[in-house]
Amino acid sequence: MMEKASKIYVAGHRGMVGSAIVRKLQAEGYCNLVLRTSAELDLRNQAAVEKFFSEEKPEYVFLAAAKVGGILANNTYRADFLYENLMIESNVIHQSYVHGVKKLLFLGSSCIYPKFAPQPLKEEYLLSGYLEETNEPYAIAKIAGIKLCENYRRQYGCDFISAMPTNLYGPNDNYDLNNSHVIPALLRKFHEGKINNSTSVEVWGSGNPLREFLHVDDLALASLFLMENYSDLQFVNVGTGKT
Template identity: 65%
Template sequence: MNKQDKIYIAGHRGLVGSALVRCLEGNGFDNLLLRTHAELDLTDQAAVTHFFQQEKPDYVILAAAKVGGIYANNTYPAEFIYQNLMMECNVIHAAYQNSVKSLLLLGSSCIYPKFANQPMREDALLSGILEPSNEPYALAKIAGIKLCESYNRQYDTDFRSVMPTNLYGPHDNFHSQNSHVIPALLRRFHEAKLNHESQVEIWGSGNARREFLHVDDLAQACLFVMQQDKAHYQTQTKSMLSHLNVGTGQEVSIRELAETIKAVTAFPGALIFDSSKPDGTPRKLLDVSKLNGLGWQAKISLEAGLRDTYQWFVAHDDVRL
């Protein structure tokens, strides 16, 4: 990749997309092609085709997606599978038609089977049933991986995919009802401190273990993956430019996470774990040995990343809706 190459970031205002913009600009890539949803509807094939024909990007990072928590996935399954499939099909096909040098698809660790062996390796894909609550979204992301692989096989394109673990960081969703565990806990502890509450109650025993990756680390990993020589990448991953896991390779219990957030937010009260509530999957960890073997490792510690995210949250009143 050259610094003057035109790079289109689909979904540049989201958690991942905004981190990609920061990362690329910080590394001297300033010819970025950005469009909001109002300016370009990626589910509209004609609009996407016209955009690619007019702009001719050299590289594409597909970070746009319809995402949500368990409630949203259960309530709007048709929207999740339709919109994500359409965005992937339209962008990937247009990238092929317009001879894009390389494309990177952002996926999710939910592509792996519900009962996959831990840590989850890339070859666990399609080896078992998916978690029912987010199956439509997971199927769309699996289809995106297979779209990239299929275009590579048939047309010798250079389309790659990365599957990140649980992400957090600036521009996350801090909504009081449908946010993920880190933004939800940061908000809960912050409000408990402001309201002088004596304790914070957390669902579950606190024993479930999860892996968390700061979104700025993910962005650096994306740039690293895109800069890998095609032949070297294929040799090292032993794949047709298929998907790579991105994570820290480390896990923490929800109890350890809550204790760290308690310290980060300076909440003086007690932690109460309600073991009558579900823990969810006991463990969820990615095997990141392939990416580590290429020479990349996460750098941001969980505590440092949480402090960065909390500072951003406190500075942005508009996210506390």
């Protein structure tokens, strides 16, 4: 059980998800957080991650570090999204096993599901069909992360769990037009449209995909809840249940 003084490493603490988890942990009185920026600790670097875990020996790990972007970035930097995410996850999850981390929560994304999976998305639909082509590399990396957690539990008994949140929004989001997710991109486009008195705003896509939006503080709450109450092989979807 996580204690207030337990040593907790939040990987990716400056990102939208990591920063929300840090806010929540601090609000709940957890006072022994270990935090590193990517400049201080490049999680793609196996030797650096090994050194960090042997020096710091965190007891609990929230893995919210990832190379993240919207459709355009995912489709353009396909090799980077695959390679960097595989490296980050493999290094953090393996070193968590080697150094006896008591529990780890890996954060993925609902883009892991097949393109034509029925709605609402259920965990059992994983690997039941082809992925969306534009973000296939990212999704493959995230599926590998789920499978790492699952199989370190099966082979070594590690208490590693995974959560797959839906589309998120909230503080520390990225509003870059080429690199952002759907909500920040729409906010920026309409904000600029209003300022510039535009008569129209161009929105990407067909409008057909179903979207479910979750505030990142609610994801942080769910992450803490899972860390405190859930230990199983099956990864868990996190959403509002409303599209």
